Amino acid sequence: MSYEQRLTVRLVDIWEQLRHERPPPPYEQWNSAKISDLWQKCIAMRVEPHQRTASELVVRTLFVGQQLNVIMPTLRAEECYQMHILDHDMKKLFSPITSVVQSQKSIAHDGTFVSKNNTLVKYRCCFLPFSDSKKYTEGGANVHYIVAGFSWIHM
Template sequence: METADHHPRVSERRLNMRLMAYWQDLRGTGPHAPIERFDSEAVVDLWPHCFTIVPAPDPDKATFVHVGDMIAADSGLTTVGLVVSDIPADTLLAKALHLVAEVLKVKYPIVDSGEFTDHLGRPSLYRSILLPLTDGRGSVGLLVGGARCKVLRAEGQPSA
């Protein structure tokens, strides 16, 4: 959706594949990827399309540590002080979050994709990934997510 020089276009598949490969590198030969090994600089070109949340006993109260500029813009949101319950259902970020409970349960990344109508009423396709990072006790202490969307061309309109 954007092609600003400082945020090169990142395809949906490439985003998911690169984040998954990074998670697998962090995990090494163990069952989980530890939080302490995570470094956003390792995926700096993807970071505008990513978010991180700290899980909470009430999933709606999980807090965002980071919401990238591009995913916030694609969701029509500002990023100050967000909790999961603040996210409108018709946004890319909401689509990327809907499998949080499952990722927390299985402690393994989940890739998702589908179609939705965005906050501006446009039909869109999305792809997302949620990556669990564990603390020293094996509990998920941070979720890293990435998502991209593509607005579908309306019938009768020329492609750009």
């Protein structure tokens, strides 16, 4: 199994253990120390509907791993991003977010893009949905947080 697959498999395995075949687990149960070797390739974000257009999502980054600077140099922690105004590459990397929120399931995603310095980047990532513990019930919960892990190689 390649490193890229191990990253996504490990993240999904940890998420599944938290979930126990229930709705998305509360974000407060997430423990980044369990993946300290991978955490710098991850993003933690809060997702919420846009105030004016509920069908549009706003992503607020809570944590952006330092190693992600290589493929997402414009992404910063504690920033707010509207999905429809992201640049093309960021939009491609973040394209699963809406599906994750709607399905409440983890999603693995891979693809390629050309980086700012004109090199082809092949990436693999997974997006893990989490609920807000204040709004969590055994019967269901909306997705309010997402943890995403990325691996990549320059071609």
